[in-house]
Amino acid sequence: MAADPLDALRLTLMQDVLPVGVAMVDRARRGGPREVLAAFDGSSADPLGQLRQEGEPVASQLREGLDRFQPGLGNPVMKVEVRDVEPSEPLERTDPAELQSALARIASRLSLLEQGLVATEAAAARR
Numbered sequence: 001m002a003a004d005p006l007d008a009l010r011l012t013l014m015q016d017v018l019p020v021g022v023a024m025v026d027r028a029r030r031g032g033p034r035e036v037l038a039a040f041d042g043s044s045a046d047p048l049g050q051l052r053q054e055g056e057p058v059a060s061q062l063r064e065g066l067d068r069f070q071p072g073l074g075n076p077v078m079k080v081e082v083r084d085v086e087p088s089e090p091l092e093r094t095d096p097a098e099l100q101s102a103l104a105r106i107a108s109r110l111s112l113l114e115q116g117l118v119a120t121e122a123a124a125a126r127r
Contacts, residue, residue, distance in 0.1 A: 004079075011076050014063055020048055022062070023055030 027035040044050045066074030 007076060007079070014059075014074060014076060016052065018062065019052045019055035019059040021055065022058045023051040026055065026058070 024036050024039075027039065031038075039047045039051055063074030
């Protein structure tokens with residue numbers, strides 16, 4: 001959880017309150033107050049969890065839209081602490097040829113991944 005109380009509040013609003021609110025609004029639009037109250041009729045052991053699950057897809061889209069407007073607004077950036085840690089075992093010297101071979105494999109796989117992404121984007125554009 002975020003250390004700053006305002007960041008913690010915003011995180012709670014975006015991840016917990018927003019999906020529940022979206023689900024309640026959707027239920028109210030579909031069936032009025034009766035449909036909203038149906039979530040709390042005792043048929044579900046966790047009505048808020050059920051509402052959160054119902055509203056998550058739309059809430060996720062809203063958060064992504066907010067992120068496009070201003071990065072970190074919809075999906076808050078979590079603060080982290082980074083520090084150096086001494087290795088517990090001494091590092092082994094790697095053969096430069098072995099390192100070059102590993103880097104070539106990584107480059108090859110990245111190329112395949114990029115080709116797959118381009119193909120996926122092209123297929124999506126045709127739809």
